[in-house]
Amino acid sequence: LCNRTVLLKDGEVVLDGSPRDVINSYISEGNNSSIIDLETLPHKGPGRFIHLKKLTLMDYMGKTSLTFMMGEPLVAQIELFCKEPLEKPEIGLKISSIQGIAIHYLTSTWEGLQINLERGRYLFEVSLPELILYPGKYWVGLWASKSGEWSDDNVQGITMFEVVKDEKSQYPAGVSRYAYSGCEVYVSSKWRLME
Template identity: 30%
Template sequence: MSVAISIENVSKAYQLGVFNTGSFSNDISRWWALKRGKEDPFLKIGEENDRTKKGSSNVVWSLRDISAQVEQGDSVGIIGRNGAGKSTLLKILSQVTHPTTGHIKIKGKVASLLEVGTGFHPELTGRENVFLNGAILGMRHQEIKKKFDEIVDFSGVERYIDTPVKRYSSGMFVRLAFAVAAHLESDILIVDEVLAVGDADFQKKCIGKMNQLGHTGGRTIIFVSHHMPTIKALCKKTIFLEKGKVHSFGETGDTISTYLSAYSLAKTGDGYIPKGISLHGSGEVRFTRFLPYKDEQGCEDFFFGEKPTLLIEIEVFTDVSDASIGLHIINVLGDTITMAAPNENYKSISLEKGKYEFEVSLEEVLMPGEYSFNLTISKYNTGSDIDSVESVGTIRILRDSIDHDLDYPWATVHGYFKPRTSWKTKRI
């Protein structure tokens, strides 16, 4: 199979600060700041794509030495945290911007859906924008006309097709933009996270269309998303970007597992949550520790049939009378498979100022596989967030049982829990 996209040692640097400002004014500002005991205002962020560091350079490398090959007809996902360089890579592939070093080779026409409104003129109607986008792709008027009814039908905006798109909602915008990109004749379809704007039914419709284009139409798909189930459903292979570099590139299931494990917070033996992580919510309560353990020691691996125990600690800074605490169990695809709470009916609890420890025993038998955990606490009556921590820890359920009499026997794992059932058998 021929190569549709070849990325060779691609790096992208961006200049920091304002261009064309005089050096004398910079010197005055720097002198005045230092005289007042303030930090140098022109101290630069580091050259790496790491927002937590400072350095001496006036550039930041959004991408660094990216290399990959995508074969014709492949569907490839791109995952990574915000700021990892995903959108920059898509802009380079779409030729919206050029790499600072390295080069790309693309075989065929490219249709891109990068941001809401990209490629659409707000003063033109939906109909006019369809023809405009087709012309940009190099299609003749008659070719676009043949596809027009199919595009409008898929988008569901027929009633508004002769209305200027500046009056469209963001959801309508995305519907029409995706319909145009998916139906007009291109060899490569590049889609950023914009589908998150649409409703669930339309997202499902889009995934189905992209699957159809990839499997039966021979279209090459490049898709960025933070939603792991969608990546898993659509993409055979996935690139995991971290701080502008390729962390891993391979089969989607393996790459997603690597991604989720890489961002698990509780990697140290004591399980204390780093204070430097991003804080969420109003902050009356903060999660301070999460530790899966057995035999009084931190542990990530459990035998099949074992009931893992989790230690959760919080610190309450202000009394909360209606706290709702949630422990979310996440599968390797990023789906929440269940949520647990301190009481069976998910009612609120009262917390006074101080520190608390929860010991949680997972009574249901988890099936073999890897699981991560999210922690949430909110106001029960209003639903407003107090604190939340994603991927706070991971555990692995092995196929082996403690005494090997109850090992998991099959190659395929069915579901996530071993249900509690009672069977009565009689011959009839």
């Protein structure tokens, strides 16, 4: 049997990997949407200040996608409506394992985005420069809050995306065989022989 499969789209290679990863990616592309209208999903929180409206997931080329290569960027656009003037709101995106265990919190205020909003529609973009999650499927959730308060609006389990290709390092590693909990991440380290 084959140990390598190539996925083509419009005559270009979009994925080159194990048959399992490529087939799963092909199947999942047709079943989910990377542009999600949040109006159809349950919202939690009082919703006094902010209403989350839409989430779009994109790859590093700006194409909407639910499949990402390990080590490459993930970009999310979050559309919301601010109901009244608000000082320094916190906008966040949570990445969780398929069991719902939080892995990453991408939070606007933690990264220095300290802005004031007037009443109206806003579109935020957050980029994860390097997706270090092991191959597998992951949930995305969103929240928005007034500075210093609990979530004013949050939507969890919005959509699931998949990370494929298990060779982040320049050396053969086969990291997917170490993915047991769905919460593993790759972090580069430096090794040397001392004696």
